[in-house]
Amino acid sequence: MNVLKKLIPALLVMFLFSGCMTLLNIKLPDGVYVVGDFTNGVPKPEYKMELQGGVYTLELSSSVLTFENNIAWYQVVMVVDGKPMKASSGIPIWSEKIGDTITIYASSDLMEDGTAKGVGDSEKETGPWYCAGNFNNWTLEEMTYQNGKFVLETGCFVTSGQTIEYKIARNSDWIPYEEQFDGVSYNAGYGENxxxxxxxxxTLVIEFDPRFSLLKAYVK
Structure with missing residues (x-):
């Protein structure tokens, strides 16, 4: 079974933990939590993230992750006033890009319920990343790491009102598929651009912030 399917969607989390937000008769404090197979898909106190410099972080041991085809999954859930207010989409971790631990990041301001925005990890910070779109006939080009972001200076001249479709990937062959990202969710498949x-x-520029899964294009 795909590990992603085991993660509890935001609406189900809200149903299970509404009201006093108790877990096994223990009240769960407000905060931001990492959940996955290692928590049975629900928030647990030992996986509560710490706020450091405006960013929530958690160092997670790789040994707790369940990999299927070299991919493990997690979500980040924000609990406010005893209720889950936001839950990210599933975020993949590629086993080839991590060591003994992985650091997970989240921004409560940037997070959106049901998307990857505002959530990322140290695996995503490890290059390379590639980008392709209708601006280059969907040929993946390696992005350059600059000041904490991966950037592609496409050299492509665009005109006002022109529509660009694009996506990023971990390899020049689109593998692993789970790491394809459309700016909303990882595991973006065909046509999800x-x-x-x-x-x-x-000139078109494309930029990816790996700590918070923010993908954007702009013209300069």
């Missing part, structure tokens, strides 16, 4: 409409004439 990020869409950008140019606001002016100029």
């Amino acid at each position: 990020a869409v950008f409409v140019a606001d002016k004439d100029g």
Whole structure:
């Protein structure tokens, strides 16, 4: 069974833990939690993230992860006033890009319920990443790591109102498929692309922030 399917969706979390937000008769404090197979899909105190410099972090031992075809999954859940307010989509971890531990990051301001936005990890920070779109006939090009972000200076001139579709991947062959990202969810399949409409004439640039899974295009 795909490990992703074992993770509890946001609405189910809200149903199970509404009200006093108790777990095994223990009240769960407000905060941000990492959940996965290692927590049976529900928030647990030992996987509560710490707030450091405005960013929630948790160092997770790789030994607790369940890998299937070299991919493990987790989610981040935010609990406010005893209720889960936001839960990210499933975030994949590729076994080839981690060591004994992995650091998971989250921003309560950037998080959106049901998407990957605002959540990332140290595996995503490890390059390379590649980008392709209709601007280059879907040929994956390696992005450059600059100031904490992966950037592709496409060299492609676009005009105001032009629609660009694009996506990023871990390898030049789109494998592992679970690491394809469209700016909303990982595991983005065929046709699930990020869409950008140019606001002016100029050169297209694509940028990915791996700590918070923010993918954007702009014209300069």
